[in-house]
Amino acid sequence: MIKIENLQASIDGKEILKGLNLEVKAGEIHAIMGPNGAGKSTLASILAGREEYEVTEGTVDFDGTDLLELSTEDRAREGLFLAFQYPIEIPGVSNINFLKTAINEIREYKGEEPISAKEFMQMVRDKSAIVELDSKLASRSVNEGFSGGEKKRNEIFQMAMLNPKLAILDETDSGLDIDALRIVATGVNKLKTKDNATIVITHYQRLLDYIVPDFVHVLFDGKIVKTGTKELALELEEKGYDWIKEELAL
């Protein structure tokens, strides 16, 4: 699905990623953990195509295409989805209109006909149920006046509507209470198939109780320094990131 090799990137001349390697296959869930400033969100931003970051070295292969050559919108149309850590508000633009535009832009890119109103509304009903999103929120302006939890649920709702090949959840658990966390995680689990993949970026082990990863990676100082299974996350939770530092003599 995605293969990142020796990715190096900087912002304003400051090196953030220092040779990152990661491969995610279809049907897998990978968790990326690490302390503040390790480069977790930078990785998400670079994959999505945020242009403040300069990629200085390395390649990213996304299902056979060179991801770094694509515009942000084409990456999305190819099936890459980023659930934002801080979802953006767009006043005056209804969620429905926003999503319909997105779906039709993606369809057009693929040479498909626009979605019919009936099919679209049915999809809205089905998918909003997955994240227990009040259907009223669907007709409100994108994220405007949403609570923190509603914003995150809305991200997963959008993910459900757009049905991406690869979803990157950037700290989706931050700011969520336990109920919202459960709803969001359940949504993600329901959307999982053998053909798509998920990268979960998180600070805490907590989310991984709900979304069980196949692999856990520790990102430290711009590189993945350790890879394991769910147990690694538990160990990290218990021993803290200093333990990794010591163990690997970093």
Added chain:
Amino acid sequence: MAYTENELASDLENQEYKYGFVTNIESEQVPKGLTEETIRLISKKKEEPEWLLEYRLKAFEIWNNMVEPTWAHVHYDKPNFQDIIYYSAVKKKKYENWDDVEPEMKATMEKLGISMDEQKVLTGTNVAVDFVMDSVSVATSFKAKLAELGIIFCSFSDAVKEHSELIKKYMGTVVPVTDNFYAALNAAVFTDGSFCYIPKGVRCPMELSTYFRINEQGTGQFERTLVVADEGSYVSYLEGCTAPQRDENQLHAAVVELIALDNAEIKYSTVQNWYPGDKDGKGGIFNFVTKRGLCERNAKISWTQVETGSAVTWKYPSCILKGDNSVGEFYSVAVTNNYQQADTGTKMIHLGKNTKSTIISKGVSAGKSNNSYRGLVQIHKNAQNARNFSQCDSLLMSDECGAHTFPYIECKNSSAKIEHEATTSKIGEDQIFYCNQRGISTEKAISLIVNGYCKEVLNQLPMEFAVEAQKLLAISLEGSVG
């Protein structure tokens, strides 16, 4: 690669103006300059009655003693009033029927998207049109059909001849000659425009519309529109305007008067797309317009405007809420780009009891433009329980543009309720990126965001117009985004 704000700004600069062409058609003009003689000549050409000539000459005298207003937040070289041609008319007299219209004129209308074809009603277009090019009305459609209901819809010149008593009774009652510099100038030299009268209790079954076009070089357009809705009647009126692309600044100084008698309602919608000048600020129309409506008892006047054109706009469609329980509304979207300047807003004058007004103003500034909202809410002593709600929002699309708000509130009755809300926001890289990440192109994203922002106003427009307005916003702001 993702799209930066600088790229956005440069794309916005390269917008194209679709209506910049010139029609090659023979015209008859009076010599440049403005003297008493010019006015006599115009009046004579139009075969006007004596009282109207006197009205003009008096206005000219008043105008001569006035100075151009300078309070607006706009900067421009004052027009040289002796360097303007005040009358320019297509040589051929008014067309008697559609078959007489020259092919050039037909082609012009077609390019502008104006349909005079009454047959089209069957296929859904339901708009009666008066087409005014330079100084005269060229054609008016559906006159006969409207006449069956007693509705008068014709050029101002025809109205002066055929409905002299109505013109005499109402002209200048809402915007008096002395009102302001440009209104006085208009009263002296106005050449044509539209007149509309809806009789008692009649609901006008179609949209009435006037399309204003400046064509000849060196001319100014000074038209007058007068809409009278008699007791209990209703009319929806549309106005559109365009001009050729030229290096010179051309002056458009119109007067629009609306009169809504007891229980009547007038809805007046404008899509203003005068040539805005090029991206360096050269050329474009100076749009200095006085629009005002008078509401009698239980009457309602609603102004909706989408302003995307003109180099300089100076315009405040207003309502005088004279009658008890009367209602005034003002919905505005003003878009400025490049070096455009707009100073626009409204005045709501509450005189009667229980009068209500609503002001929704949305400014969008891009490029190096300046966009100002200026509004006055005035509650008079006897306006018991007057109510006003104002909302002025500004959207900034570049680092070099300006948005300004000048709200004035004068309240002399303690039972009044007045609310004012204002916001300023910027289309952020974050919003564009968020849209991009969902697969939406930058061009679509801007259109989505701007249309969303203007929704409350666009919703007020009649269907056919709303679609046009949305397209126009897209053209004005997106240009060649890609």
